[in-house]
Amino acid sequence: MTRLVDIRVDAAGLPPADADTEQERRVAIFDLLEANSFVPLDPAGAPLPGDGFRLVLSRSEGRLWFDIADAEGQPLVRQHLSMDALRQVAKDYRQICDSYHDAVHSLPPARIETIDTARREIHTEGARLVQHRLAGRVTLDLATARRLFTLICAIQAGT
Template identity: 45%
Template structure:
């Protein structure tokens, strides 16, 4: 094991991620692609540890909406329940709305704008994505230990629940 490597990295991680089909709508090709890439990237590289869980992962995560709240349902690979977290979406609404507006501009720009215009819009998009990721990480700090990269990919999936495309 290399210095600085987490000895629990194989168990403090997600093995699968699903989006609740009842919570998401069909979306355009760009949005469907973003969802698939975010799930793939999240499974490939993540750091995820439900706080207070005495067992070991890896974990499975189902993300959905229930009664206007974000639902994170965590189980073990064998389906045994670990914990469910219900989070208010209110703190995320502004950044999600702003992120969607910039994403729409970005998708439009990549078809017609100059490279410098696309780059400027993409910088704004990444900045809002980072802001949303930090906000999500802050909201989960007493529930789930996760790194910034994992929070980024989770934020993409939270947005996917709202993007009816």
């Protein structure tokens, strides 16, 4: 199985992050590295060779850039993902996460469950959007797309 073996976020294009945002990013990267299926594709749509890839995420020009290298660090391809497409679903996800965290401390279990269900649905919507936007350039399963969406939200949190 082809997978990510290293992920870094280039903070140069991001505003300074607070400690909570930095922790969110670290946790998202850890989770993504623990289990993922990530297959970068060449311009013809064929899988790039290798069994492990390194990923550097950076932001510029309203885009999230994916600099993909092989396991040894040799650059292979640079892809981008428009943040415009993800902005609303990431905002909705952040808001429902905030509501969920507030609810845990003050609402009855049934109401918490309702908010959590909505949170999971928005998270899946974001993951499917990531898959769709990367189609033809990177192949990833839904579980990986969910983890990548979480990382994208953590990157967005500082902006």
